[in-house]
Amino acid sequence: MENILEIKNLSKKYKEFELKNVNFSLPKGTIMGFVGENGAGKTTTIKAILNLINRDSGEIKIFGSKLEDNEKEIKENIGILLDDSFLSEYLTTIDLHKIMKNIYKNWDEKLYFKYLDDFKLPKNKIVKDFSNGMRMKVRIAIALSHHPKLLILDEPTSGLDPVARNEILDIFQDFIQDEENGILVSSHITSDLERVADFITFINEGEIVFSKTKDEILDNFGIAKCTEEEFKKIDKNDFVKFRKAKYEYDVLIENKTEFKKKYDVQVIDRANIDDIIYIYIKGEK
Amino acid sequence: MKGLILKDLLQLKTYKKTVIIFVLLALFLVFCENSQNPPIFITVLLTFWFGMFGIIPFSYDEQANAERYIQSLPVTKKEIVLARYIHVFGIIIVGALAGTILSIVSCFATTKEFLDIREVLIIFSTSLFGVSFLEAIEVPCFYKFGMEKGRLTFIILILMAVFGVVTAATAIESLNITYEQIEGMMLKLVNILPIILMLLTFVVSWISYKISCRVYSKKEV
Numbered sequence: 286m287e288n289i290l291e292i293k294n295l296s297k298k299y300k301e302f303e304l305k306n307v308n309f310s311l312p313k314g315t316i317m318g319f320v321g322e323n324g325a326g327k328t329t330t331i332k333a334i335l336n337l338i339n340r341d342s343g344e345i346k347i348f349g350s351k352l353e354d355n356e357k358e359i360k361e362n363i364g365i366l367l368d369d370s371f372l373s374e375y376l377t378t379i380d381l382h383k384i385m386k387n388i389y390k391n392w393d394e395k396l397y398f399k400y401l402d403d404f405k406l407p408k409n410k411i412v413k414d415f416s417n418g419m420r421m422k423v424r425i426a427i428a429l430s431h432h433p434k435l436l437i438l439d440e441p442t443s444g445l446d447p448v449a450r451n452e453i454l455d456i457f458q459d460f461i462q463d464e465e466n467g468i469l470v471s472s473h474i475t476s477d478l479e480r481v482a483d484f485i486t487f488i489n490e491g492e493i494v495f496s497k498t499k500d501e502i503l504d505n506f507g508i509a510k511c512t513e514e515e516f517k518k519i520d521k522n523d524f525v526k527f528r529k530a531k532y533e534y535d536v537l538i539e540n541k542t543e544f545k546k547k548y549d550v551q552v553i554d555r556a557n558i559d560d561i562i563y564i565y566i567k568g569e570k
Numbered sequence: 571m572k573g574l575i576l577k578d579l580l581q582l583k584t585y586k587k588t589v590i591i592f593v594l595l596a597l598f599l600v601f602c603e604n605s606q607n608p609p610i611f612i613t614v615l616l617t618f619w620f621g622m623f624g625i626i627p628f629s630y631d632e633q634a635n636a637e638r639y640i641q642s643l644p645v646t647k648k649e650i651v652l653a654r655y656i657h658v659f660g661i662i663i664v665g666a667l668a669g670t671i672l673s674i675v676s677c678f679a680t681t682k683e684f685l686d687i688r689e690v691l692i693i694f695s696t697s698l699f700g701v702s703f704l705e706a707i708e709v710p711c712f713y714k715f716g717m718e719k720g721r722l723t724f725i726i727l728i729l730m731a732v733f734g735v736v737t738a739a740t741a742i743e744s745l746n747i748t749y750e751q752i753e754g755m756m757l758k759l760v761n762i763l764p765i766i767l768m769l770l771t772f773v774v775s776w777i778s779y780k781i782s783c784r785v786y787s788k789k790e791v
Contacts, residue, residue: 335642338790360644370638373581373630380580387573388643437642 286312288346289435289467295333295343302491304329307343309486309496311435314464316457318478318499319471320558321488322566327471328368330488331439334469335365347435361390364433366424368440368471374413378406378423389431400426404449417444425453429460436460436468442477450474454481475558479503485558489566506561507541510534510552519548526568537564571645574653575660578627585623592619593668600676610693612676613669617697620665621705624658628712628720637791651713651786655779658705666698688760695767702771704728706778713785 288310295307304326311317321327332338334345336352345352347359372381378401386392401408404422412420421444428436436457442450458481460466472478478485479499486496495502511519516527516534523544525537537560538544541553556564596612596619631637640650670690677685707727711720742752759766 332638332791337638337641357644357646360642363642365639365642367639367642370635372577372636372639373627373634375584375630376577376580380583383580384573384577387576388645390644 286314287349289313289348290334290469291344291346292330292334293344293346295330295345296341297329297333297338298341302326302329304333304491307488307491307493309493311467311469311484313467314461315483316461316468316470316481317484317486317496318475318482318558319469319486319488320473320475320478320562322562325488326491327488328439329491331367331437331469331471334437335360335363361431362434364428364431364436364438366421366428366436366438366441368443371420371424374420375411377409377411378426379408381412381423381427385427385430391431393430393432396432397426397430400430404452418446418449421445422449422453425456429456434466436466436470438468438470438472440472441470442472442474450477457481475562479558487562487565494565502558502561503555505540505542506556507538507544507553508556508560508564509536509538509544509548509550510554511536511550515548515550521570523547526564526570528564528568535564535568537561537568571649571653573643574640574645574650575657578654578657581627581630582623585626589623592616593672596669597672597676600672601680610673612673613666613693614697614700616669616672617662617666617701620668621658621662621701623665624661625705625708625712627654627657628717632717637789641791647786648783651779651782655709655775655782658709659702659775662698662701662705665701666694669697670694688764691764692760695764695771699767699771699774703774706774707731710778710781710785713782713789 290311292307292309295304297304302324307326307330309317319327319330329338333340333343334347334352336345336356348362350359352359372384376384382394382397385397386394400406400422404419404426406415406419406422406426412423415423421441425441428438441457442453445453454477457468457470461468470478470482482499484496485499485502487494509519509524511534513534516536519536523538525539527534527536529535537556538553544550545553554560593616596615599615600612631640641647645653670693673693674685674690677683704724708720708724711723711727714720715723756763
């Protein structure tokens with residue numbers, strides 16, 4: 286599969302934080318969920334992808350080209366939604382249309398107004414008077430209305446009610462149907478990612494922990510519920526991390542089938558993305 | 571880039587009523603003034619007010635934390651800075667023109683005489699240069715330090731400039747040059763002063779733009 290986004294050995298050092306050798310790629314026609322706790326390096330990675338920060342080393346290719354070689358052209362084909370950054374809220378949706386029409390060559394007026402109608406967004410009210418969910422919908426409409434090939438979304442469903450979230454997730458799934466587009470979506474709402482993502486990339490303390498297909502993760506990862514005796518018998522190399530609960534040990538394992546063959550543990554639960562992140566960050570080895 | 575200029579202008583829409591009130595206030599002040607004096611200050615006042623309106627988008631962008639989003643759009647950093655300069659200095663020119671037109675009209679309304687064209691040009695170019703000079707210092711400060719610290723830096727720079735002018739005036743006095751001599755020199759320059767001031771406005775704005783581009787190119791958002 287051809288990649289729409291490739292990140293190789295990306296590093297960036299700040300005083301108190303470091304992005305270490307980040308590697309992952311997003312194939313065409315797929316959605317990648319980018320997860321990790323706050324301050325793990327998701328936003329810094331997104332900033333580096335968009336060339337908003339000067340990286341110390343590494344290479345980023347979008348649509349097969351280095352961003353710095355053809356930044357303007359490449360950005361024409363990227364739809365952006367940033368969690369904490371947008372234009373002034375004293376603008377109306379009509380104002381935003383006038384602005385974007387003069388920024389994106391491929392701005393599709395009809396599509397934008399269709400999204401406004403679908404999302405039931407008023408046209409002559411300033412965005413400041415909108416609810417949080419409506420504001421997010423405006424950003425989504427803008428991110429999609431110039432026919433981008435790549436969507437980079439930072440927390441796109443935060444502040445949305447379940448109905449709106451599903452509506453947006455359906456739009457994202459439609460977006461990748463032609464097998465030419467791709468979406469990198471950073472989100473804390475992992476249930477959304479479990480619904481739509483094809484890949485999950487987990488970052489922790491500036492390092493990529495894994496970048497795998499969602500099915501690989503959900504099928505193979507598990508949480509073995511062990512007694513102290515059972516836990517003591519487990520080889521350290523056979524689990525990722527563990528958490529000591531009140532009466533048992535929650536052991537995060539990467540391959541349920543292999544683990545079952547090797548150890549006689551009665552309960553092995555399915556691990557969802559939240560469980561994996563939680564035990565990985567809070568657990569011990 | 572056109573989209574960014576439009577963004578700055580559309581953000582000022584909320585100030586529509588304030589601008590009208592300011593213009594009416596300026597007119598009111600003109601008619602309260604002694605009608606024998608040409609209403610010079612209306613040009614200075616409106617240029618200054620419009621100059622202040624021109625920098626409002628900095629506040630809006632800072633409030634919305636818009637820098638990151640703007641830099642993610644298909645525009646270069648140079649275009650972002652240029653768009654802001656076109657907006658800021660464009661608004662100053664509009665203010666100076668509006669002030670000049672109003673001063674001509676109000677002068678005619680009160681004295682039934684037109685202002686001397688040389689006088690009009692000098693008032694226009696002086697107001698334009700004065701406000702542009704201030705903004706040319708202020709805008710790079712905003713890019714470097716943000717609105718709050720930028721304003722403080724701007725005030726310090728202006729105080730330093732005032733100190734410089736006072737020192738220069740003292741130096742001139744010590745050279746035994748009288749104000750009559752200075753006035754004489756100015757009268758000789760009266761025909762070319764507007765051109766010199768407009769050229770200076772352009773040069774100062776261009777230098778300021780170049781400094782801002784340099785500052786902004788290194789800025790990480």
